Amino acid sequence: MADPSSYRPKPGQIPDSPGVYRFRDEHRRVIYVGKAKSLRQRLANYFQDLAGLHPRTRTMVTTAASVEWTVVSTEVEALQLEYSWIKEYDPRFNVKYRDDKSYPYLAVTMNEEFPRVQVMRGHKKKGVRYFGPYVHAWAIRDTVDLLLRVFPVRTCSAGVFKNASRTGRPCLLGYIGKCSAPCVGRVSAEEHRELAEDFCDFMTGRTGTYLRRLERQMAEAAEEMEYERAARLRDDIEALRKAMEKNAVVLADATDADLIAVAEDELEAAVQIFHVRGGRVRGQRGWVTDKVEEVTTGALVEHALQQLYGEESGDAVPKEVLVPALPEPVEPVQEWLTGRRGSQVSLRIPQRGDKRALMETVERNAQQALVLHKTKRASDLTTRSRALEEIADALELDSAPLRIECYDISHLQGDDVVASMVVFEDGLQRKGEYRRFQIKGFEGQDDVRSMHEVITRRFRRYLVEKERTGEWAEDTAGEQAGGSDGDGDVGGGVSGGVGGGTNGSHPLTEEDGRPKRFAYPPQLVVVDGGQPQVAAAKRALDELGIDDIAVCGLAKRLEEVWLPDQDDPVVLPRTSEGLYLLQRVRDEAHRFAITYQRAKRAKRFRAGPLDDVPGLGETRKQALIKHFGSVKKLRSATIDEICEVQGIGRKTAETIAVTLAQAAPAAPAVNTATGEIMEEDHETGAPETTADAPGDPVTAGVSDERRGQEP
Numbered sequence: 001m002a003d004p005s006s007y008r009p010k011p012g013q014i015p016d017s018p019g020v021y022r023f024r025d026e027h028r029r030v031i032y033v034g035k036a037k038s039l040r041q042r043l044a045n046y047f048q049d050l051a052g053l054h055p056r057t058r059t060m061v062t063t064a065a066s067v068e069w070t071v072v073s074t075e076v077e078a079l080q081l082e083y084s085w086i087k088e089y090d091p092r093f094n095v096k097y098r099d100d101k102s103y104p105y106l107a108v109t110m111n112e113e114f115p116r117v118q119v120m121r122g123h124k125k126k127g128v129r130y131f132g133p134y135v136h137a138w139a140i141r142d143t144v145d146l147l148l149r150v151f152p153v154r155t156c157s158a159g160v161f162k163n164a165s166r167t168g169r170p171c172l173l174g175y176i177g178k179c180s181a182p183c184v185g186r187v188s189a190e191e192h193r194e195l196a197e198d199f200c201d202f203m204t205g206r207t208g209t210y211l212r213r214l215e216r217q218m219a220e221a222a223e224e225m226e227y228e229r230a231a232r233l234r235d236d237i238e239a240l241r242k243a244m245e246k247n248a249v250v251l252a253d254a255t256d257a258d259l260i261a262v263a264e265d266e267l268e269a270a271v272q273i274f275h276v277r278g279g280r281v282r283g284q285r286g287w288v289t290d291k292v293e294e295v296t297t298g299a300l301v302e303h304a305l306q307q308l309y310g311e312e313s314g315d316a317v318p319k320e321v322l323v324p325a326l327p328e329p330v331e332p333v334q335e336w337l338t339g340r341r342g343s344q345v346s347l348r349i350p351q352r353g354d355k356r357a358l359m360e361t362v363e364r365n366a367q368q369a370l371v372l373h374k375t376k377r378a379s380d381l382t383t384r385s386r387a388l389e390e391i392a393d394a395l396e397l398d399s400a401p402l403r404i405e406c407y408d409i410s411h412l413q414g415d416d417v418v419a420s421m422v423v424f425e426d427g428l429q430r431k432g433e434y435r436r437f438q439i440k441g442f443e444g445q446d447d448v449r450s451m452h453e454v455i456t457r458r459f460r461r462y463l464v465e466k467e468r469t470g471e472w473a474e475d476t477a478g479e480q481a482g483g484s485d486g487d488g489d490v491g492g493g494v495s496g497g498v499g500g501g502t503n504g505s506h507p508l509t510e511e512d513g514r515p516k517r518f519a520y521p522p523q524l525v526v527v528d529g530g531q532p533q534v535a536a537a538k539r540a541l542d543e544l545g546i547d548d549i550a551v552c553g554l555a556k557r558l559e560e561v562w563l564p565d566q567d568d569p570v571v572l573p574r575t576s577e578g579l580y581l582l583q584r585v586r587d588e589a590h591r592f593a594i595t596y597q598r599a600k601r602a603k604r605f606r607a608g609p610l611d612d613v614p615g616l617g618e619t620r621k622q623a624l625i626k627h628f629g630s631v632k633k634l635r636s637a638t639i640d641e642i643c644e645v646q647g648i649g650r651k652t653a654e655t656i657a658v659t660l661a662q663a664a665p666a667a668p669a670v671n672t673a674t675g676e677i678m679e680e681d682h683e684t685g686a687p688e689t690t691a692d693a694p695g696d697p698v699t700a701g702v703s704d705e706r707r708g709q710e711p
Contacts, residue, residue, distance in 0.1 A: 014040040019071040023064035030089035035078040054294040075332035083306045105132040115196035132283040148178040151199040257320035263366035270370035302327035317341035384427030390578030401524035406585040408528040410593035414445030419454040420593035455540035530555040538564040
């Protein structure tokens with residue numbers, strides 16, 4: 001590992017002008033390429049105190065052994081040179097998009113004497129017109145089959161074409177009218193090229209011209225009583241319309257635009273592009289990249305634009321490019337795109353209307369692409385086996401952890417503190433074994449203490465079951481997450497863990513003798529957090545006398561794996577399948593905890609006076625509210641009047657009357673955002689909010705990403 005100060009340029013040596021710089025390692029390999037409006041200012045950022053650098057940047061500068069730069073005249077030239085060098089050197093620390101599949105294009109070989117329509121993949125060739133990309137090759141063939149009756153362009157290979165020319169007989173398509181048969185001289189090379197040009201014009205979105213022309217010709221043929229010709233033209237028009245229907249209109253103003261959306265997490269990003277021509281989606285493609293450098297969404301967009309248009313020119317670069325975030329600065333990128341097209345290109349973020357709605361669709365596709373990419377890696381048996389082996393090696397386990405349990409704590413500023421337990425067996429989710437906990441041992445916000453309580457409660461139940469059976473229990477097949485055992489741990493908690501209650505208040509076996517919950521021990525316990533949470537989990541296991549279960553923690557910010565009693569984390573390679581699996585386990589625990597925490601918070605805000613009546617369930621609550629109309633009227637009712645409600649006996653009526661009488665009528669609730677006085681909800685007795693007022697004043701303005709997330 002090199003010290004950046006050993007190769008830092010001397011003061012004043014770096015020019016204060018636009019340029020492109022390259023970091024090289026000790027073997028002279030280029031490991032990073034970047035551009036800058038001012039080389040002096042940008043490079044100075046890399047040679048500050050290492051503690052102030054982003055971890056990925058710190059890794060890059062300590063891997064490098066030298067830096068060099070090239071001065072250019074403008075920022076646009078810097079952008080072009082950066083793209084060229086990234087393509088040439090393939091630096092390991094630069095963002096590099098890789099196609100998640102090989103996309104097929106509809107290609108017209110205008111560089112040949114007799115242009116051919118065909119499906120093409122791979123690198124684009126000069127002189128060939130491309131349309132797409134398409135998701136499936138059969139979609140191209142269906143479109144071409146419809147269009148050939150109107151534009152009978154050659155589709156045969158060079159060998160078939162030469163053979164037909166030699167024998168003087170066209171292929172089958174020539175006989176059925178789906179090829180103009182230039183091979184046997186039915187049309188000249190010039191006429192055939194005109195057909196190919198018309199085909200390309202139609203594919204670029206200029207559809208109205210050809211439809212109007214054919215409709216006019218059909219009307220003329222009908223007037224001249226050439227009904228067979230009119231019928232053929234009618235069928236041609238129908239074929240064109242069917243081809244157009246395959247691509248629905250998404251932008252009513254016949255816009256030519258590319259829409260780019262990005263979905264990202266800490267380590268990866270997925271990019272989706274929709275190509276819209278003539279208001280219709282003509283192509284779609286996507287990329288996935290490893291985020292091997294500190295990069296913003298705007299920078300990801302800039303790299304995507306370089307990848308998309310770096311080798312394009314003319315009409316291949318649309319007039320309008322819609323993105324989720326603008327590069328910083330945006331002017332050089334926009335000028336570069338304008339230069340590639342040869343005319344003005346608008347680069348902007350859609351704010352409203354059809355374009356904003358279509359951008360949301362592209363964003364959903366990007367999210368799905370990222371999820372699918374991760375799922376593919378996780379669902380492959382070989383990949384999962386390798387992931388488990390990598391985890392075992394990294395954590396120095398005796399064997400692969402076939403059962404992994406992960407725990408996460410969630411709350412909102414210390415309220416509604418809950419925890420989740422998710423289970424992965426053989427690298428796959430076991431949702432029937434998921435469990436949720438309410439933290440009951442103390443009040444307030446303390447993630448470390450909460451983790452200690454949850455681990456204690458879970459493994460105390462495990463020890464009780466082990467002692468009862470004297471051996472490992474059988475599988476608890478058929479259990480579903482989400483049930484409650486009555487002590488507040490949804491899905492099977494321990495009665496009164498740390499801080500209250502007694503153990504064994506509920507039987508640990510079902511009626512048929514199967515083990516109830518928490519019977520299986522994991523080989524690995526993963527906690528969401530760093531050293532403090534890991535230490536708390538380990539301490540809980542030690543207090544219970546359990547020493548055969550490994551513990552580790554996965555910290556979100558740097559994706560480091562922490563082990564008990566170790567000052568330094570285990571850093572798994574970014575491409576490690578083991579790291580991917582640990583991240584999936586951690587993210588699933590986080591999702592499960594937040595879902596439960598939000599549900600509890602919503603239930604608390606909906607709570608009313610009737611919730612304090614012991615033994616009164618939802619059905620009888622609804623019956624009371626339906627009978628009296630509101631809690632206010634119920635409070636003023638006599639016991640005999642309450643007994644008139646179906647299902648309410650005299651003892652229950654007395655309990656209701658006493659409970660409501662003891663609860664003093666609360667002051668009218670006030671919406672803090674609007675100042676509006678809220679009436680009681682007739683359904684629940686809770687304060688009722690208007691439709692346009694925030695119903696959750698505590699969380700109003702807090703994004704879903706932050707709600708319930710532990711600090």
